[in-house]
Amino acid sequence: MSSPPAPVYPHRWRILAAVVTVLLMTPLDMSAVNVILPTLRQQFSASVGAVSWVSLAYLLVIVGLLLPFGRLGDLWGFRRLFLLGVALFTAASAFCGLSHTVPTLFGEQVLQLFGLPALIGARVLQGVGACMMMALSSGIVTAVFPPGERGRAMGFLGMGIATGLVLGPTLGGLLTHWFGWPWIFYINVPIGLWVRRMLPPLNPHRPTPVDWPGALLIIATLTSLMLGVTLVETEGWRSPLVLTLLAISLVVGGILVRHERRSPHPMLDFALFRNPVFAGANLAAMMNYLGQFTAIFITPFALRYGMDRDPRQIGLTMAALPVAVLVLAPISGALSDRFGTRALAALGEGIIAVGLFALALVVGRGQPVPIIAALALVGIGAGMFQSPNASAIMGSLPRTHLGIGGSVLAVVRNLGMAVGIAISSAALAIGSQWYRSAHPDASGAQAILYAAQVGYYIGAAFALLGALTSVVREDQATQSSSSSSS
Secondary structure: OOOOOOOOOOOHHHHHHHHHHHHHHHHHHHHHHHHHHHHHHHHHOOOHHHHHHHHHHHHHHHHHHHHHHHHHHHHHOHHHHHHHHHHHHHHHHHHHHHOOOHHHHHOHHHHHHHHHHHHHHHHHHHHHHHHHHHHHHHHHHHHHOOHHHHHHHHHHHHHHHHHHHHHHHHHHHHHHHHOOOOHHHHOHHHHHHHHOOOOOOOOOOOOOOOOHHHHHHHHHHHHHHHHHHHHHHHHOOOOHHHHHHHHHHHHHHHHHHHHHHHOOOOOOOHHHHHOHHHHHHHHHHHHHHHHHHHHHHHHHHHHHHHHOOOHHHHHHHHOHHHHHHHHHHHHHHHHHHHHOOHHHHHHHHHHHHHHHHHHHHHHHHOOHHHHHHHHHHHHHHHHHHHHHHHHHHHHOOOHHHHHHHHHHHHHHHHHHHHHHHHHHHHHHHHHHHHHHHHOOOOOHHHHHHHHHHHHHHHHHHHHHHHHHHHHHOOOOOOOOHHHOOO
């Protein structure tokens, strides 16, 4: 049964500006923090493992809570939950910056004992706020933009994410050098206060029961899965801890599926995955991030240990990929409004595969220009794929499920990144070990370059599978979710 026509939002571009700003802040903050981990280790006299939780805690909270917050946005209203997330993210950012100074009121020993835990705790709260914003961003944009403008709007969302990834390491390094690492967090405060003023009322509150047991099962499933996959890089696939976490995720996930199928008001309605556009485009998105992150993770190791490049050279080389995404994302989104989503998504995945094949061919030559060109080709493919694919996913959903649909896409993105990194790490370790055993006289540089080639070929296979998935799925990007109801 059709619902009443969706309201027209005359200030939708202002709303988009606020949402894009949020999507710029969250990856910027995530990537900038990675730059300061050595500084934090020295500041707090902590181990590498302890300091890594400054990043890991933030990521785990986001992945674990994305789906529940997306569904709560559908039930409670996007604006209310989104602005609560902005407020929490802004306040937690201030606490992150203060975590190194407040404990000193009680002496240096307290700084050493409680400073880092205070920062990690603030990062957990920051992750909760970021999760609220990320979970609802795609739903808000889909709700306020008509189908003929949705692809272009999704393109700007992709541009915001790419901009954050590009600026994060550079801005983090400059702020830390000029003012100290707390300013990586302080800079979020004025931005958060500005964003709170930009959103008018959006979808109304509907008094629908909340499936709290389903929410807890989702959190347990995704958190254990994400933690297990993340620890593969340091512990290895055969680690008892990794295997236990993955087993817990599998068991709890089975309980989740059974519970949600019986629930009259499921937190995650698995019927959504019977929609061929929704299911196919999310699978293609997973393949995209699996392939893309082989380039993002492996290339710095190949440059550093295979070609002896310094960090500055590595940073400049790696910038080619997100810069290409930044340029192509809004263009491909606008094209998808006119020509549909399937062909552009498939072409984008195909270009990613070509870029990864090119990386495998040129990585051993030691010349920077071909590597930069191949990385740019991967970025062009990613930018061409992401906006049309996201538009297809959101356009296939009824308005009552925009929040959960956008959250599923965000979970797929984060899991794809994590699994891509884990597979790439395994490819580097296993590939280099095999090469050295087969060629005892080979240098470490030769071994790492061979392993990089193996990883690139694996990534290209994932990208080709994503292209095939995009080709065979239906193309309903022009279907208006704003005029359908479930």
